[in-house]
Amino acid sequence: MSEIIASIGFLQRGPFSIPRWEAVFSNMDVLWQGALVTLLVASLGLVMALALGTVIGVMSASQWKLPRALARAYVEFYQNTPLLIQVFMLFNAIPLVFPGLFIPVIVIGIFGVGMYHGAYIAEVVRAGIQSIGRGQLEAALSQGFTYVTAMRYIIIPQAMRIVLPPLTNQAVNLIKNTSVIAIIAGGDLMYAGDSFAGRYGHYGPTYVIVGLGYFLMCFPLAVLTRRLEERTRAA
Amino acid sequence: MEAFMNSPVMEMLTDPVLYIGLGYGLLLTLQIAGLSIALSFVFGTIIGSMRYTGLPVISHVATIYIEVIRNLPTLLLILVSYFVLGLPAMWAATIGLTIYTSAIIAEVIRGGLNSVPTGQWEAARSQGFSFLQSMRYIVLPPAVVKMIPPIVSQFVTVIKDSSFAMAIGAYELMFKGTILAAKYWRPAQIITIYLVISLVYFVINFAISTVARRLQTKMSVGRGGIGD
Numbered sequence: 530m531s532e533i534i535a536s537i538g539f540l541q542r543g544p545f546s547i548p549r550w551e552a553v554f555s556n557m558d559v560l561w562q563g564a565l566v567t568l569l570v571a572s573l574g575l576v577m578a579l580a581l582g583t584v585i586g587v588m589s590a591s592q593w594k595l596p597r598a599l600a601r602a603y604v605e606f607y608q609n610t611p612l613l614i615q616v617f618m619l620f621n622a623i624p625l626v627f628p629g630l631f632i633p634v635i636v637i638g639i640f641g642v643g644m645y646h647g648a649y650i651a652e653v654v655r656a657g658i659q660s661i662g663r664g665q666l667e668a669a670l671s672q673g674f675t676y677v678t679a680m681r682y683i684i685i686p687q688a689m690r691i692v693l694p695p696l697t698n699q700a701v702n703l704i705k706n707t708s709v710i711a712i713i714a715g716g717d718l719m720y721a722g723d724s725f726a727g728r729y730g731h732y733g734p735t736y737v738i739v740g741l742g743y744f745l746m747c748f749p750l751a752v753l754t755r756r757l758e759e760r761t762r763a764a
Numbered sequence: 765m766e767a768f769m770n771s772p773v774m775e776m777l778t779d780p781v782l783y784i785g786l787g788y789g790l791l792l793t794l795q796i797a798g799l800s801i802a803l804s805f806v807f808g809t810i811i812g813s814m815r816y817t818g819l820p821v822i823s824h825v826a827t828i829y830i831e832v833i834r835n836l837p838t839l840l841l842i843l844v845s846y847f848v849l850g851l852p853a854m855w856a857a858t859i860g861l862t863i864y865t866s867a868i869i870a871e872v873i874r875g876g877l878n879s880v881p882t883g884q885w886e887a888a889r890s891q892g893f894s895f896l897q898s899m900r901y902i903v904l905p906p907a908v909v910k911m912i913p914p915i916v917s918q919f920v921t922v923i924k925d926s927s928f929a930m931a932i933g934a935y936e937l938m939f940k941g942t943i944l945a946a947k948y949w950r951p952a953q954i955i956t957i958y959l960v961i962s963l964v965y966f967v968i969n970f971a972i973s974t975v976a977r978r979l980q981t982k983m984s985v986g987r988g989g990i991g992d
Binding site for chain 1: 840924952958961970
């Protein structure tokens, strides 16, 4: 068996050779650590994006001009400029505004993806609110519901059904986009993989495993998105 | 006013070297993004049609491609093109973006085709339309209406994501700006450079997303609900 393997050239040399795979598998702890950082940045970033997105989405669906204009400006700026620049600006702006303050790169990553995807979630929330007719709220209020109970039992359940599929889709994009912090040495999965691969040249196997890591984080959410979409369509 | 005109930020902003550098960067950004969009449109149409056919092997290959690629970061695909495939930086960025964007466009194409009820197909065929004629006159018109707005807004994503090419040292707008910023040490100057680059991206992308939005409203109104 070992003679057969030894006679096949690409298993011994080249970018995907067996020794390279072995090297990667014996250093998996580096990649695990990176994956944990990615999960941390993604989950805290998602919390921030949801909070910001809800506030800005409600603002852009409001009847007053000023909050609507502010929300539009935020959404247009963040949707039309690269996340990478926003992260670089945060990186350089924080020392300008707060001289001497040390901010870990992970925190910049959380703020970066949180603010960027907050703009996308704001659009999802706005569309969800606007899809429920004004008449529904009025009908509920006339039937003796208070504003809060009308929201709780009439508006939000309907809006959620519309909002959930695009929200889970945003979560997938957010996880993938946390990889930009690798460019500013963020210590995430992409950075861990890239710096390990770069040190010994084991690019092939490392990228396969890094890719598998992102796939395992994103694919379940992508499946969930589709299930929710189908449910929405059926309703 | 005079103090402002002589400030370090103004001194930097009036230096033509900044604009020449950013100009070259913008050219490469547009080249990478333009090529990726054109290539992704071709491959996306092929892969999307493959999945739409539902034929055993062909549609499975397309489905696996789409599902795997959609769940990977674009940055990873660019790094793979550069380090594993060994392409030069500019081409690695173009191919990495193309691999990703083709999967997205394939889903848009398939979604558009699927939005036309099978009854319309059957009606067309029963009226004596050939496969190509039913495609051309019955299925494609409403399907294309559904496809165009998401494809146009995908352009914005490609232009933004072309900035990832700085990770492999392609001298596009983002990387050019970062190199220029390294000549200055004042945070205000560095932030100003990033603001200038943001403005360039913003003008291009805002124009495209405005067109996408117009198309969406115009088409959904003009078609009187056929596309719904």
